[in-house]
Amino acid sequence: MSAHPRRRFAPGSLRPQPRRPGWLAFAPGREQAPLALTPPERELAELFDGQRSGAEILDAARARGLDIDAESLERYAAELAMAGLLEPGRDEPLPSPPISDVRGSAYGSQAIPPSTMPGSLAGPGLMGSLLRLVTDRSTLRYKPYRAVSAQPWTRLGAPLIAPLSSPPALLVSVVLFLLLLYGLWRHRLAVLSDLAHLSGPGMLALNMLLGWTLVHLATVSARAAAISRYAGLEPKLGLIRGLFGQPMLYVDSRGPAEAGDRATRTRIVGAGLSAPMVLVTLAALTWFLSRGSATALSPYSLGIGFIALFGLLLRANPLLRLDGYFLLAQWLGIPNLREQAFTASKQRRGTGWSPAQRSLPKPLLYLFRFLATGNLLLLLGLMLIPLQALTARYGALGLVPLMVVLGVIVTQSFRNARSGASNLNLGQLQPPPWWQRSRRFWAICIALLVLACLPYRYHPSGDFLVLPGDRADVRALTAGDVREVLVQEGETVKAGQVLARIAADEPRAQVASNEARLAQLRADLSLAGKGGKLEEVEVARSALDTASKRAEVSAAQAQRVQEAFRRKSVTAQEYDRARGQADVDRKALEEARRRLELVKSPAVSDRIAAIEAQIRDVQAQLVYHRQQLAYTEVKAPIAGVVVSGSLQFARGQFLNRGDLLAVIEDSQQRLAEVRISESAIGEIAPGKEARARVWAFPASSFVGEVRRIAPAAEDGPYGKVVRVQVALDDPERRLLPGMTGNAKLQGDWHPAIVVFSRALLRFLFVELWSWIP
Numbered sequence: 001m002s003a004h005p006r007r008r009f010a011p012g013s014l015r016p017q018p019r020r021p022g023w024l025a026f027a028p029g030r031e032q033a034p035l036a037l038t039p040p041e042r043e044l045a046e047l048f049d050g051q052r053s054g055a056e057i058l059d060a061a062r063a064r065g066l067d068i069d070a071e072s073l074e075r076y077a078a079e080l081a082m083a084g085l086l087e088p089g090r091d092e093p094l095p096s097p098p099i100s101d102v103r104g105s106a107y108g109s110q111a112i113p114p115s116t117m118p119g120s121l122a123g124p125g126l127m128g129s130l131l132r133l134v135t136d137r138s139t140l141r142y143k144p145y146r147a148v149s150a151q152p153w154t155r156l157g158a159p160l161i162a163p164l165s166s167p168p169a170l171l172v173s174v175v176l177f178l179l180l181l182y183g184l185w186r187h188r189l190a191v192l193s194d195l196a197h198l199s200g201p202g203m204l205a206l207n208m209l210l211g212w213t214l215v216h217l218a219t220v221s222a223r224a225a226a227i228s229r230y231a232g233l234e235p236k237l238g239l240i241r242g243l244f245g246q247p248m249l250y251v252d253s254r255g256p257a258e259a260g261d262r263a264t265r266t267r268i269v270g271a272g273l274s275a276p277m278v279l280v281t282l283a284a285l286t287w288f289l290s291r292g293s294a295t296a297l298s299p300y301s302l303g304i305g306f307i308a309l310f311g312l313l314l315r316a317n318p319l320l321r322l323d324g325y326f327l328l329a330q331w332l333g334i335p336n337l338r339e340q341a342f343t344a345s346k347q348r349r350g351t352g353w354s355p356a357q358r359s360l361p362k363p364l365l366y367l368f369r370f371l372a373t374g375n376l377l378l379l380l381g382l383m384l385i386p387l388q389a390l391t392a393r394y395g396a397l398g399l400v401p402l403m404v405v406l407g408v409i410v411t412q413s414f415r416n417a418r419s420g421a422s423n424l425n426l427g428q429l430q431p432p433p434w435w436q437r438s439r440r441f442w443a444i445c446i447a448l449l450v451l452a453c454l455p456y457r458y459h460p461s462g463d464f465l466v467l468p469g470d471r472a473d474v475r476a477l478t479a480g481d482v483r484e485v486l487v488q489e490g491e492t493v494k495a496g497q498v499l500a501r502i503a504a505d506e507p508r509a510q511v512a513s514n515e516a517r518l519a520q521l522r523a524d525l526s527l528a529g530k531g532g533k534l535e536e537v538e539v540a541r542s543a544l545d546t547a548s549k550r551a552e553v554s555a556a557q558a559q560r561v562q563e564a565f566r567r568k569s570v571t572a573q574e575y576d577r578a579r580g581q582a583d584v585d586r587k588a589l590e591e592a593r594r595r596l597e598l599v600k601s602p603a604v605s606d607r608i609a610a611i612e613a614q615i616r617d618v619q620a621q622l623v624y625h626r627q628q629l630a631y632t633e634v635k636a637p638i639a640g641v642v643v644s645g646s647l648q649f650a651r652g653q654f655l656n657r658g659d660l661l662a663v664i665e666d667s668q669q670r671l672a673e674v675r676i677s678e679s680a681i682g683e684i685a686p687g688k689e690a691r692a693r694v695w696a697f698p699a700s701s702f703v704g705e706v707r708r709i710a711p712a713a714e715d716g717p718y719g720k721v722v723r724v725q726v727a728l729d730d731p732e733r734r735l736l737p738g739m740t741g742n743a744k745l746q747g748d749w750h751p752a753i754v755v756f757s758r759a760l761l762r763f764l765f766v767e768l769w770s771w772i773p
C-alpha cells in the first residue's frame with residue numbers, strides 16, 4: 001500500500017530540454033518516451049506531493065497564477081499517469097486514461113493502478129451525461145440558454161416509451177415493427193412511387209425538416225419521460241443552439257438519474273431508440289390506411305417514417321457514441337466497449353490501462369463486429385431507396401447529398417476510435433502532426449499511390465438477355481382444322497420438315513377438279529380445230545345427261561350432310577368431302593354442256609381462242625390449288641428447336657390463315673443483348689472480348705465477343721442505355737433463350753484511380769463543367 005494518501009509526482013529523472021526552456025521527465029526505470037514539461041507544467045506537477053487533495057492543488061495553482069480548472073487539472077493528471085510520472089495514493093487512485101489505438105501505440109501496455117471505472121476501488125465510475133451519452137469536450141459547446149417546462153414533454157413522451165414498460169410490451173412492439181417493415185417491403189413498388197412524389201426540392205426540404213424535427217422532439221420527450229417515470233426525478237429541459245445555430249430541445253440527465261440501477265439506466269438509454277421505432281410504426285400504419293387516396297398524407301407519412309427509420313438505425317449504430325452503443329455497453333457492463341473492441345481487433349488486448357475493469361472476450365468482440373457491420377449495411381441499403389428517385393430527377397447531382405451523409409456516418413463511426421476521446425473525459429493526448437508518422441505509415445501510403453497509378457483495364461458491365469441465333473414463327477398458311485401433329489416441344493427439326501398437317505379434303509378436290517377440267521379443255525380444243533362428228537355429238541349428249549344426274553345427286557347429298565353437320569351428327573371431314581364432291585360434279589356438268597355445244601358447232605377461230613383462254617385460266621387455278629394443298633403440310637421454315645408449349649394441344653383446333661402454330665429457334669449460336677450505360681459506351685467496340693454470367697449458372701463464365709452496337713441510346717430504369725449485341729461461346733448448350741444475368745465487356749486501359757473514380761470524374765467534368773458560365 002502506498003505510504004502517502006494522495007497522488008504524488010515521482011519522476012525517475014528530470015533533464016533540461018536542449019535549445020528550449022523546460023525539462024524532460026523520465027519515468028522510473030524508463031529511458032524512453034519522456035514527457036516534455038514547460039516551467040509552468042513542472043510547477044503544477046510538483047503540487048502533486050502526495051498530501052494535497054485535488055481541490056487543494058487547484059487552489060495552490062491559482063494562487064501561483066496558473067489559469068486552470070478542475071477538468072484540466074484531472075486531464076493533466078491523466079497525462080502524468082500515462083507517462084508513469086504519477087504514483088497513486090492510499091485514498092486517491094490514478095485517473096482512468098482512455099484505451100485507444102493512439103495510446104496503445106505510444107505507450108505500450110504497462111500497468112496502471114486501479115481507476116474510477118466500474119469495478120475500481122474508488123467509485124462506481126459512471127458514464128456521464130445521458131443526454132449526449134458522450135462526455136468528451138465536443139459536448140461542452142452545447143450550453144442551454146433557456147429553461148423549458150418539463151411537464152408537457154414528459155406527457156408527450158409517455159406513449160413513446162410504452163415498449164419499455166415490460167418485456168412482453170417490448171416484444172409485441174418489436175414484432176409489430178418488423179411486420180410493418182415486411183409489409184412495406186412487399187409493397188415496395190408503391191412505396192417507391194410515393195417517395196418519388198417527395199423528390200421535388202420544395203417537398204423534399206419540407207419533409208426532411210418536418211421529419212427530423214419530429215424525430216428530435218420525440219427522442220427528447222421520450223428521454224424526459226423515461227427519467228420521470230423510471231428515475232422518479234423531474235427532468236431538466238432547456239433550449240440549446242445546434243451546429244447551425246438552430247434551437248434544439250435539451251434534456252439534462254446528469255446527476256441522480258445516472259446513479260440509478262442498471263435497469264433504470266438501460267431504460268433511459270433505450271428511450272432514444274424506442275421513440276423512433278414508435279414513429280416508424282405509426283407512420284407505416286398511417287401509410288397503409290391512407291395509401292391510394294388523393295391526399296398528401298400518404299407520401300408525407302412515408303417520408304417521415306423513412307427519416308425516423310434512418311434516425312433509428314443511426315442511433316443504434318454501435319460505432320457511434322449514441323444510444324445503441326451505450327445500450328450495448330450498459331448491457332455488457334463495459335463502459336469503454338468500443339475502445340476495447342478496436343484494441344482487440346488489432347491484437348493489443350493487454351493494454352494495462354485499467355487492469356481492474358472487465359476485459360473483452362472474443363464472443364463479445366464478434367458480437368460487436370456483427371452488430372456494427374449489420375447496421376452499416378442496413379444504413380447503406382436504406383440510402384439506396386431515395387437514391388433511385390433523386391438520380392432519376394437530378395441525375396448525378398442526386399448522388400451528392402447521399403455521398404455526404406454516407407461519408408459523415410463512416411468518418412464519425414471510426415473517428416473517436418483513434419482519437420483521444422474517452423467516455424470519462426480524462427487523459428486527452430494530442431496526436432502527433434500528420435507528417436511525423438512512422439515508416440510503416442509512409443510505406444503504406446507510397447504503396448497505395450503506386451497501386452493507384454498502375455494500369456487497369458476498365459470493364460463496363462450491364463444486364464443482359466440471352467437471345468436465339470435465329471427465330472421463326474410457324475403460322476398456318478391456309479385455313480382448316482389440325483389433323484396431325486408430327487413433332488413435340490424441344491425436338492430438333494430440319495428446314496422444310498413437316499411439323500403438322502391441316503385438313504386437305506377441299507384443296508385436294510379443287511386440284512382434282514382443275515386437272516379434269518384442264519384435260520377436258522384440251523380435248524375440246526382438239527375438236528374445235530377439226531369439227532365434231534355425229535357419233536361424237538351423241539356421246540357428248542349422253543355425257544351431259546350423266547353429268548346432270550350426278551350433279552343433282554351430289555348437290556342433294558351435300559345439302560343433307562350440311563344439315564347433319566349443323567346438328568354435329570357428322571365430322572368436319574365428311575362435310576368437307578361432300579361439299580367438295582358437289583363442286584366437282586357441278587363443274588363437270590358445266591364442262592359437259594360446253595363440250596356438247598362445241599361438237600355441235602363448226603370449227604371457228606374465235607371459239608378456238610376462247611378455249612385456249614379457258615385453258616390458261618384453269619392452269620392458273622390448278623397452280624393455286626396445288627399450292628393450297630401443299631400449305632396443308634405445315635413445314636419448318638428454318639432448322640432449330642421447337643419451343644412452342646401449345647403445339648402438343650393443337651390437334652383438332654381450327655386455324656385461320658396466319659394463326660401461330662409453333663416457334664422455332666436456332667440453337668447453333670448464342671447471342672446476348674447487353675444494356676450498357678451511355679457513360680461507358682465509349683469504351684466498347686466490335687471485336688472486343690465479353691464475359692457473361694447467368695443467374696442459372698453463377699459459377700460459370702461464358703466468353704464471347706462484341707458483334708454490334710445499337711445506333712441510338714434508349715431509356716433504361718436508371719438513365720440512358722445502349723444495347724450491345726455479343727456472341728457467346730456455349731459448346732455445351734447450357735444457355736437457353738430468355739435467360740438473364742450480368743455481362744462485362746472489355747474496355748480500355750486507364751490508371752486504377754481513374755477506373756475506380758469514374759462516377760466522380762464524370763460529375764466533375766460534365767456536371768460541374770455545365771455550371772461554369
